[in-house]
Amino acid sequence: MENGKKILEKLKNEISQNEYNRYIKNLEFDESSSRSDILIYNAPNILSAKWIQTKYAKKIAHLYEVDSGINAEVIIQVKNAKTKSKAPMKKSIKKDSSSTLLNPSFTFESFVTGNSNELAFNVSLAVAKNPSTQYNPLFIYGGVGLGKTHLMQAVGNYRLNEGDKVIYNTFEQFMNRYIAHIRSNTMDRFRDFYRNCDILLIDDIQFISRKEQTQDEFFHTFNELHSLGKQIVITSDRPPKKIAGLVDRLKSRFEWGMLVSINPPELETKIAIIKKKALLDGIRLDDDVVNFLASNLGNNIREIEGTIIKLNAMSHLLRKPITLEFAKDAVSDYLQDKKENITIDDIIEIVSEELNIKPSDIKSKKRAKKIVEARRIAIYLARNLTPNSMPQIAVYFGMKDHSAISHTMKKIEEILESDENFKVLIEEISNKVETFKTK
Numbered sequence: 001m002e003n004g005k006k007i008l009e010k011l012k013n014e015i016s017q018n019e020y021n022r023y024i025k026n027l028e029f030d031e032s033s034s035r036s037d038i039l040i041y042n043a044p045n046i047l048s049a050k051w052i053q054t055k056y057a058k059k060i061a062h063l064y065e066v067d068s069g070i071n072a073e074v075i076i077q078v079k080n081a082k083t084k085s086k087a088p089m090k091k092s093i094k095k096d097s098s099s100t101l102l103n104p105s106f107t108f109e110s111f112v113t114g115n116s117n118e119l120a121f122n123v124s125l126a127v128a129k130n131p132s133t134q135y136n137p138l139f140i141y142g143g144v145g146l147g148k149t150h151l152m153q154a155v156g157n158y159r160l161n162e163g164d165k166v167i168y169n170t171f172e173q174f175m176n177r178y179i180a181h182i183r184s185n186t187m188d189r190f191r192d193f194y195r196n197c198d199i200l201l202i203d204d205i206q207f208i209s210r211k212e213q214t215q216d217e218f219f220h221t222f223n224e225l226h227s228l229g230k231q232i233v234i235t236s237d238r239p240p241k242k243i244a245g246l247v248d249r250l251k252s253r254f255e256w257g258m259l260v261s262i263n264p265p266e267l268e269t270k271i272a273i274i275k276k277k278a279l280l281d282g283i284r285l286d287d288d289v290v291n292f293l294a295s296n297l298g299n300n301i302r303e304i305e306g307t308i309i310k311l312n313a314m315s316h317l318l319r320k321p322i323t324l325e326f327a328k329d330a331v332s333d334y335l336q337d338k339k340e341n342i343t344i345d346d347i348i349e350i351v352s353e354e355l356n357i358k359p360s361d362i363k364s365k366k367r368a369k370k371i372v373e374a375r376r377i378a379i380y381l382a383r384n385l386t387p388n389s390m391p392q393i394a395v396y397f398g399m400k401d402h403s404a405i406s407h408t409m410k411k412i413e414e415i416l417e418s419d420e421n422f423k424v425l426i427e428e429i430s431n432k433v434e435t436f437k438t439k
């Protein structure tokens with residue numbers, strides 16, 4: 001996690017010297033408050049904190065993800081805020097888990113259940129108690145921030161406590177290790193490493209798409225462990241059959257065991273999670289604030305946690321209690337920041353680069369098939385990634401009224417439902433747009 005510091009060095013290479021000196025140089029990584037998936041930095045004052053959050057937080061998160069394979073929330077707070085936002089570490093884990101990269105606070109006890117995640121929870125617990133029996137492999141899938149890594153690591157922490165040798169890797173880490181060993185001609189060591197564990201946890205396997213050689217190696221690792229009766233747990237943001245470019249033999253292996261999904265939390269579960277987080281972090285939140293947060297923040301629980309930490313930091317800084325008013329102000333700023341950042345022009349620029357269509361054509365009324373497609377994608381992203389209303393977007397693209405926009409949205413959603421490759425394309429472009437803006 002000292003990574004948090006290292007990332008600022010990397011950021012240095014991506015922005016101008018001037019920007020670096022002005023904003024990033026005085027940014028301090030708050031190691032004691034951070035954890036592997038929430039990075040907290042201290043800025044010298046509230047203005048620069050806000051600015052850095054808006055301009056650079058995403059970029060930092062992106063660099064961190066490239067480096068560690070972990071998709072983290074980045075929070076910029078103010079230096080002198082005497083916060084107690086320290087993430088709740090330890091618990092009853094006896095062994096030192098740092099060597100396996102497990103987060104010791106990801107346990108079954110700290111996981112809140114509801115309809116959305118109950119099945120995944122129960123199956124994971126069964127695997128932790130009796131590995132390599134009924135459910136092997138266990139494949140957990142669901143959207144970002146819904147608790148996949150938490151559950152997977154809860155299994156890992158449980159097994160670690162039982163004395164098992166646990167390997168936790170993101171798929172990215174597995175792949176990087178594989179590539180490094182190929183380069184140094186030490187594949188026997190690579191194989192020894194993976195084959196000597198009792199339980200293998202591979203997080204975010206969706207990145208396996210189209211990486212043929214690594215798929216091959218993973219296939220062998222999988223078979224070997226499985227035939228030795230070792231437990232394997234895998235997570236992904238989608239079910240195996242929707243991972244584009246996943247070879248059939250792996251697809252069928254993944255379906256051998258137990259496939260279980262985690263769904264977005266229902267309101268009650270969100271409320272329970274917020275209460276639990278606040279309690280663990282020693283933050284006082286009244287019920288009206290909890291209800292407000294649960295109904296106004298999205299389903300990504302990592303983001304919800306980030307908001308609670310931020311709220312707490314601001315409350316200390318401004319020396320104000322977290323009332324409903326206070327929360328509303330803080331959260332609307334936060335939500336605004338996240339969206340206002342991106343403009344329709346940015347989107348057109350990226351779509352134009354990705355699909356090789358001129359920006360002027362995207363904005364024109366030309367009817368050529370490729371141009372129409374690019375225009376529809378741009379409209380779809382403009383609606384989802386910017387705060388513009390449908391009438392505003394209509395004006396921008398020179399369309400008669402908002403009904404044309406709403407028609408386009410429906411059209412794209414239809415295609416997204418049925419065409420997996422199109423979905424991957426849209427996700428890739430939208431990721432580009434979101435990281436582009438922080439450059």
Ligand code: ADP
Pocket residue numbers: 037106110111112113117142143144145146147148149150151273301302305
């Ligand atoms: P994913 O891997 O699905 O993207 P994570 O497992 O990293 O999501 O979860 C994101 C954050 O939300 C973590 O800090 C995790 O502890 C928390 N979280 C998710 N679901 C729950 C839950 N049901 N109860 C408590 N915390 C949760």
Ligand code: MG
Pocket residue numbers: 148149150203204
């Ligand atoms: Mg995860």
